[in-house]
Amino acid sequence: MDTRREKIIAITSGKGGVGKSSIVTNLAYILAAKNKKTCIVDADLSLGNIDIFFGMIPKFNIKDLIEGKKSISEIMVEGPNNIKIIPATSGIVELSNLTEEQRNILMFSLQELDGYDFLLVDTPAGISSNVVYFNSISNDIFIVVTPDPASIADSYAVIKVLCNKTGRKDFNIIVNMVKDEQEALSVYKKILSVSDQFLDVYLDFLGFIPLDANIRQATKKQKLWVEHFPETHATKALIKICNKLVS
Numbered sequence: 001m002d003t004r005r006e007k008i009i010a011i012t013s014g015k016g017g018v019g020k021s022s023i024v025t026n027l028a029y030i031l032a033a034k035n036k037k038t039c040i041v042d043a044d045l046s047l048g049n050i051d052i053f054f055g056m057i058p059k060f061n062i063k064d065l066i067e068g069k070k071s072i073s074e075i076m077v078e079g080p081n082n083i084k085i086i087p088a089t090s091g092i093v094e095l096s097n098l099t100e101e102q103r104n105i106l107m108f109s110l111q112e113l114d115g116y117d118f119l120l121v122d123t124p125a126g127i128s129s130n131v132v133y134f135n136s137i138s139n140d141i142f143i144v145v146t147p148d149p150a151s152i153a154d155s156y157a158v159i160k161v162l163c164n165k166t167g168r169k170d171f172n173i174i175v176n177m178v179k180d181e182q183e184a185l186s187v188y189k190k191i192l193s194v195s196d197q198f199l200d201v202y203l204d205f206l207g208f209i210p211l212d213a214n215i216r217q218a219t220k221k222q223k224l225w226v227e228h229f230p231e232t233h234a235t236k237a238l239i240k241i242c243n244k245l246v247s
């Protein structure tokens with residue numbers, strides 16, 4: 001009997017810089033505060049920066065794991081609320097397209113992780129083979145999009161590629177950096193109308209996060225905004241999204 005209980009969630013996007021890592025790190029904090037055992041996998045293998053969001057300088061990273069030099073428990077670091085982090089590394093070009101063998105090492109290592117409620121996988125932006133791979137091994141796929149027309153167009157493109165290459169049909173949309181729910185819903189409806197026309201997929205509106213100056217301020221200081229601004233609009237919005245995951 002498969003006794004594994006963790007849910008693997010890939011957080012992905014078409015365009016870069018839309019807030020994936022910001023959402024992953026802060027969502028992990030809220031989940032962990034709710035006593036959900038949470039691990040973040042920095043799957044941006046060549047430009048990973050999850051450690052920076054936590055103000056950490058890990059000694060080892062996923063490269064050491066993939067090269068067989070360290071085990072997953074040796075590269076894992078611990079963040080606030082007991083969040084576990086599998087750090088990546090910046091500037092390692094050779095990891096931007098994992099080989100079959102490297103994927104197997106990674107897959108076996110992730111299977112060694114036991115007893116987690118959530119594995120949050122922060123993927124790179126775009127439609128590289130790594131992006132397709134990490135989405136394919138996840139239970140749920142979250143697509144982060146902003147009102148920027150380029151982000152909307154690229155979200156559609158990434159959904160199309162993921163659907164074609166992995167056969168996945170269910171996608172959860174988080175609209176970030178909006179004025180209010182109305183703007184978020186209008187972004188969601190734009191993606192929905194194109195995908196309804198051309199793709200056989202189901203897009204769920206998971207929620208939105210307002211454009212919030214406190215996020216930038218916290219990020220600059222390498223602090224989590226949910227921790228340092230518990231009353232700010234963005235924190236309340238992310239708690240709403242989190243409640244949907246744990247209910």
Ligand SMILES: Nc1ncnc2c1ncn2[C@@H]1O[C@H](COP(=O)(O)OP(=O)(O)OP(=O)(O)O)[C@@H](O)[C@H]1O
Binds near residue numbers: 016017020044211
């Ligand atoms: N709702 C928001 N309001 C204001 N600033 C935000 C919001 N969401 C994210 N940001 C800021 O946007 C910037 C980019 O965020 P982040 O690094 O999380 O994006 P990303 O999608 O992970 O980027 P990449 O594709 O490069 O990995 C950060 O400076 C972050 O603080």
Ligand SMILES: [Mg+2]
Binds near residue numbers: 022
């Ligand atoms: Mg990122």
